[in-house]
Amino acid sequence: MSISESVFEKEIEIRYKGIYDLEGIYKTIRGWLDSNRYDYMEKIHKDKQTNPWGNEVEWEMVPCRKVDGFIMFYIYIRTKFYDVKEFSSVVHGHKRNVTDGRFWIEITGVVEYDYGGNFSSEFGKKLLNLIIKKIFKKYFRIYYHERLKADIYKLHNEIKEFMKLETAYNAY
Amino acid sequence: MEVRALTFGENIDYRGLINVEDLYKLVDKWFKDHRYEKREIWNFEEVYEDGKQITLKLQPWRRISDFVRIEVRLTITLKKLTEVILEKKDLKIKTMKGEAHFLFDTFIITDYEGHWETKPIYFFMKILSEKFLYKSYVDTFEDVLVKDKEDLKHEVRKFLNMQRVGS
Numbered sequence: 555m556s557i558s559e560s561v562f563e564k565e566i567e568i569r570y571k572g573i574y575d576l577e578g579i580y581k582t583i584r585g586w587l588d589s590n591r592y593d594y595m596e597k598i599h600k601d602k603q604t605n606p607w608g609n610e611v612e613w614e615m616v617p618c619r620k621v622d623g624f625i626m627f628y629i630y631i632r633t634k635f636y637d638v639k640e641f642s643s644v645v646h647g648h649k650r651n652v653t654d655g656r657f658w659i660e661i662t663g664v665v666e667y668d669y670g671g672n673f674s675s676e677f678g679k680k681l682l683n684l685i686i687k688k689i690f691k692k693y694f695r696i697y698y699h700e701r702l703k704a705d706i707y708k709l710h711n712e713i714k715e716f717m718k719l720e721t722a723y724n725a726y
Numbered sequence: 727m728e729v730r731a732l733t734f735g736e737n738i739d740y741r742g743l744i745n746v747e748d749l750y751k752l753v754d755k756w757f758k759d760h761r762y763e764k765r766e767i768w769n770f771e772e773v774y775e776d777g778k779q780i781t782l783k784l785q786p787w788r789r790i791s792d793f794v795r796i797e798v799r800l801t802i803t804l805k806k807l808t809e810v811i812l813e814k815k816d817l818k819i820k821t822m823k824g825e826a827h828f829l830f831d832t833f834i835i836t837d838y839e840g841h842w843e844t845k846p847i848y849f850f851m852k853i854l855s856e857k858f859l860y861k862s863y864v865d866t867f868e869d870v871l872v873k874d875k876e877d878l879k880h881e882v883r884k885f886l887n888m889q890r891v892g893s
Contacts, residue, residue: 566766572773656772707764719771720746720780720807720822725754726764 555679556671557686558628561663561699565632566710571656573643574717576611576635582716583615583631586709592617592629608637608655626669627702629709632660661710663702665694727843728836728856732871738828738879740886743812745821746780746804752885753784753800756878762786762798777824778807787835794864795838796871798878801829828882832871836864 587594598614615631635657643652673682686694707724714722757764768783782802789795807824837843842852856864 562765564767567768567770569768569770570772572771703764707766710766710769714769717771719769720778721750721769721771721782723747723751723754725751725758 555673555682556669557667557682558664559667559699561665561702561706565630565660565662566706567658567660568710568713568717568719569656569658570717570719573652573654574657575650576638576640576653577651578716579633579713580613582712583709586712587615587617587629590619590705590708592619592627605637608639609635611635611638620669621698621701623670624668625698626666627698627705628664628666629702629706630660630662630664634658659713661706663706665698665702667694727838727840728852730834730836732832732834732868733875734831736830736875736879738826738830738882738886738888740826740828740888741824742886743810743821743823744804744807744826744886746807749802749882749885750782752881753802753878756881757784757786757798760788760874760877762788776806776808778804778822780804780807790867790870792839793836793860794867795835796867796874797833797835798871798875799829799831799833800878801831803827803829826886828879830875830879832875834864834867834871836860 584594595616595618596613597616598612600610600612602610602612604610611633612635613631613633615629617629617631619627621627635653635655637655639654640651641654642649644650645652667686668682673679704726707726711722711724754764763786765785765787766782767785768781770779770781772779780802781804783799784802785797785799787795787797803826805825805827807822810821810823812819812821836856837852842848
């Protein structure tokens with residue numbers, strides 16, 4: 555039996571409207587996940603041609619990382635790009651494909667305990683609940699939840715830096 | 727979870743030069759230095775014909791004990807931001823010009839992990855203890871929270887070079 559706990563009460567959200575690099579955002583997220591040893595998994599990858607203003611692109615990624623034999627980190631990333639219109643432009647002297655439109659990115663994280671399902675008996679379930687929710691609760695909160703939170707804010711900042719947002723900074 | 731809004735809707739309005747990067751750094755560092763946990767709910771940036779619009783909603787919190795935590799909710803709206811280049815002592819400085827609106831709300835949250843909400847009798851006991859036994863204990867953090875909020879407001883006003891900043 556596995557137990558999952560969310561590290562955020564609410565997702566953290568980035569919204570943008572203007573000109574951006576769609577492929578670059580994907581590469582940034584993917585590159586960060588690979589360099590931080592997260593196994594990449596993609597639940598949804600949609601590209602719809604629904605209206606004359608542009609395409610609708612949607613990604614849902616659930617990368618995970620095994621911390622040890624008992625704990626696994628999950629990052630949930632949901633993105634939606636609206637009115638996607640691609641065109642070529644010269645950026646810093648190089649010809650590049652850029653995108654005009656608007657999008658949002660939502661990120662949240664979950665810590666999963668006993669992902670292997672070793673505590674599956676009735677006694678095991680009770681013992682697991684006692685360990686996670688009572689005895690080592692503070693230790694797990696301080697050690698693992700904070701680690702995942704820090705990872706998510708690093709990814710959040712990486713996206714902001716790539717997008718060259720004015721608020722691309724993380725003091726934590 | 728019991729949420730008590732201590733101050734609600736206090737705001738600062740400003741129009742003029744703003745260095746958005748430095749403003750964000752100041753706020754983020756201030757929360758870190760005052761031992762608040764980071765929580766950035768919104769980060770919106772939209773480019774319009776009359777300039778950029780940035781909306782930020784930060785709601786960091788500080789754990790006081792297992793029962794009480796304090797929160798400052800800061801909503802920043804920056805509108806009509808356009809880039810300007812200033813010349814200062816033969817140096818060219820890139821900054822921005824526009825309108826800013828800061829909204830400060832503060833909250834005291836008790837039983838934030840919901841331990842006392844699992845059974846009706848626990849909930850009843852929590853309400854009784856919060857009203858009579860724990861009231862003075864929880865009230866002591868009001869001063870801490872108000873002081874923090876005033877300190878942050880002062881820092882923001884000082885950063886924007888506003889008049890009547892005070893000491």
